[in-house]
Amino acid sequence: MRTYIVEDDAELRGALVNLLRQKGYHVEASGRGREAQEVLLLNDFDLAIVDIGLPDMDGLSLIRTLRRHQRGLPILVLTALDAVDNRVTGLDAGADDYLTKPFVMAELEARARALVRRHRADRAQSIKIGPLELTMGQPRILLSGTPVDLTAREFTLLELLAQRAGRVVKKDQIASSLAPSGEALSDTAIEVAIHRLRRRLEPFDLKVQTIRGFGYLLEAKAEQEADA
Secondary structure, eight states, rough: EEEEEEOHHHHHHHHHHHHHHHHTOEEESOOOOOHHHHHHHOOOOSSEEEOOSSSSSSSHHHHHHHHHOOOTTOOOEEEEEHHHHHHHHHHHOOOOEEEEEEEHHHHHHHHHHHHHHHHHHHTTOOOEETTEEETTOOOOEEEEEEEEOOOHHHHHHHHHHHTTTTEEEEEEHHHHHHSSOOOOOHHHOOOOOOOHHHHOOOOOEEEEEEEETTTTEEEEEHHHHOOO
């Protein structure tokens, strides 16, 4: 699970990063809101943990911006303010849950896990691209109406590409999905995974295109011909 932490307290930020990485999360972090905003708007994450009191911008403004552009991103607010109206303001700005400082680390991890689980349940929907029918979270697909079983890695890769069909998926996004605990995944390993998935899909007029210098995108043959 890709998680981004926005917290200006370096000690707390480091503790959160260490906790979640130990739990198997892929974690990135920043102490500044504007930097976080740029990263979060340009990349896909499963969860954002946002401190309200940031030095360079209002955390609520950051949340509102994220909610306008990343509607499905689960957001957990951290705040030192325990007044009810402050909590309500955070939720109204678009946060999904909040924790008041100081908090117990185990509770933060439990709330993060619950938010991601709820978000994934909400995404449990079917995606159709040409002859492909895929149900999120279920490692079996239909190709031209025929069930096809994939390996866990093949399905994870296909799910990522299918969610963004017609758009480029960057190599670092693929690496994070295939190695979510933060282990290094070489370009060669990614290319091998793409090659194997490509061989599975091409007989059904589905193509995984290489966009050199950027990444990969999934398209149905009919869509490619329409664009030609």
